[in-house]
Amino acid sequence: MTISQAKTAAGAAAPAREAPARAQFSTRFGFLMAAAGAAVGLGNVWSFPSMAANNGGGAFLVVYLAMAVILAYPALMAELTLGRYAQSGIINAMAQVGGRGLLRCFGQAVGGLALLAACLGQAFYAIVTGWLIGHALLPISELLGLNGASTWLAEGSFWRDWTLTLLAMSVTAAVVLAGVNQGIERWSRRLMPLLLVMMLALIAVIMTFPGAGEGVKAYLIPDISRIDGQLMLDAMGQAFFSLSIGVGAMVVYGSYLSRQAHLPRVGAQVMFIDMGVAFVAGLLIVPAMFVASGLGVEVFNEAGELQSSATLLFSVMPAMFDAMGQLGQGLELIFFVLLAIAALTSMFPVLEVPVSTIEETGVIRRRPATLLMGAVTLAVATLILAYFEVLFGLAITLTINYSIPLVGALVCIYVGWLLSRHAKLQELRRGAPEIEKTLFWKIWPWYIRVVSPLLILVVMERSLA
Numbered sequence: 001m002t003i004s005q006a007k008t009a010a011g012a013a014a015p016a017r018e019a020p021a022r023a024q025f026s027t028r029f030g031f032l033m034a035a036a037g038a039a040v041g042l043g044n045v046w047s048f049p050s051m052a053a054n055n056g057g058g059a060f061l062v063v064y065l066a067m068a069v070i071l072a073y074p075a076l077m078a079e080l081t082l083g084r085y086a087q088s089g090i091i092n093a094m095a096q097v098g099g100r101g102l103l104r105c106f107g108q109a110v111g112g113l114a115l116l117a118a119c120l121g122q123a124f125y126a127i128v129t130g131w132l133i134g135h136a137l138l139p140i141s142e143l144l145g146l147n148g149a150s151t152w153l154a155e156g157s158f159w160r161d162w163t164l165t166l167l168a169m170s171v172t173a174a175v176v177l178a179g180v181n182q183g184i185e186r187w188s189r190r191l192m193p194l195l196l197v198m199m200l201a202l203i204a205v206i207m208t209f210p211g212a213g214e215g216v217k218a219y220l221i222p223d224i225s226r227i228d229g230q231l232m233l234d235a236m237g238q239a240f241f242s243l244s245i246g247v248g249a250m251v252v253y254g255s256y257l258s259r260q261a262h263l264p265r266v267g268a269q270v271m272f273i274d275m276g277v278a279f280v281a282g283l284l285i286v287p288a289m290f291v292a293s294g295l296g297v298e299v300f301n302e303a304g305e306l307q308s309s310a311t312l313l314f315s316v317m318p319a320m321f322d323a324m325g326q327l328g329q330g331l332e333l334i335f336f337v338l339l340a341i342a343a344l345t346s347m348f349p350v351l352e353v354p355v356s357t358i359e360e361t362g363v364i365r366r367r368p369a370t371l372l373m374g375a376v377t378l379a380v381a382t383l384i385l386a387y388f389e390v391l392f393g394l395a396i397t398l399t400i401n402y403s404i405p406l407v408g409a410l411v412c413i414y415v416g417w418l419l420s421r422h423a424k425l426q427e428l429r430r431g432a433p434e435i436e437k438t439l440f441w442k443i444w445p446w447y448i449r450v451v452s453p454l455l456i457l458v459v460m461e462r463s464l465a
Contacts, residue, residue, distance in 0.1 A: 037345030049285030056226025083254025090248035117403035130164030215287030246404030292320035416449035
């Protein structure tokens with residue numbers, strides 16, 4: 001065996017070589033805000049409250065919290081551990097763990113699939129983020145008496161949507177271009193606390209309206225009779241997707257995390273922040289639905305379910321704000337700025353995935369890599385807008401129903417089976433010397449080998465049914 005062959009064969013068992021130039025988050029708080037920004041998005045503020053409203057309120061909340069711990073946390077830990085071990089993005093990380101031969105090539109292919117999912121997901125997410133920015137700008141233009149701008153923002157058209165998508169991508173690219181510390185970490189530290197403050201302020205106002213108390217009861221008091229297999233699967237899927245697992249974002253963020261960080265602890269903190277924001281979002285949106293219903297907005301059907309969760313953000317909530325008069329204009333502005341912030345903080349890490357992958361090759365520096373991937377994403381988004389009826393739903397389906405759960409399951413399998421138990425232990429010991437004696441270590445290594453992939457594939461199978 002040659003020296004190079006010996007090095008390759010040992011690659012799956014020995015820790016990856018340090019990359020001196022690898023960026024790192026400067027503080028644990030910075031990492032937590034960046035990771036929380038990746039996790040907290042429209043899934044928390046839009047999807048979670050809608051699912052809660054349609055699935056017994058408190059019953060869904062209880063099952064969701066359980067599924068976040070059972071499914072999402074182990075998979076999140078697999079991605080963070082993989083990234084910090086390999087000190088690289090998902091393609092190189094999966095290749096390192098695969099060792100050599102077919103497993104290495106297959107690992108690279110899985111990483112490539114994650115990269116494609118990130119680019120495609122970024123494209124349709126940029127479109128939705130553009131809509132949110134437009135809805136935030138609309139009340140401002142009305143207050144300033146800019147009738148032409150108000151009309152343009154209110155009437156949907158290809159060029160309006162494209163311009164707003166360009167604005168969303170420009171903001172995202174500017175933040176990623178500034179780098180890990182001065183860009184992603186800096187703005188996440190600012191925007192995430194602002195997001196939470198705005199949500200709490202909106203809750204305080206919404207609670208003063210008739211019907212809000214009824215919404216709180218529906219949200220917090222579980223209807224145990226509503227718990228069934230469908231609800232459990234919905235809650236499982238929501239817990240998984242809300243943490244941005246399966247696109248390589250948490251692998252990249254793990255590679256930027258300090259070697260001295262206590263991985264299980266920071267992973268748990270990210271999960272609890274994500275769960276907390278989802279809970280607070282539900283405390284805002286579900287009571288708001290009941291307030292809107294009391295104001296004459298058609299929200300629920302005869303069965304007590306949402307008329308359409310898809311129109312909740314862009315029809316139901318604006319109609320409720322309109323019914324509130326002048327106060328509603330101010331609340332609408334705050335609400336859509338809040339949603340735009342949540343969407344943008346989720347876009348930062350998704351663009352970072354392909355940018356860091358290109359940068360790792362050493363061929364292209366960060367600036368041209370960011371501009372290139374921003375342009376590619378905008379081109380894909382333009383194509384989706386041009387053939388919206390066919391491509392928009394298809395892009396969401398390919399990303400969420402197919403790619404993300406499949407990549408998530410395969411990362412768990414690679415980390416569980418191909419990254420040796422000793423390598424995992426050594427990586428976790430860097431920031432947690434006592435880890436071998438904990439309950440986490442006794443459960444997690446075999447859990448991600450078998451339980452996590454099976455549960456993820458069940459979610460995937462159910463989404464395809």
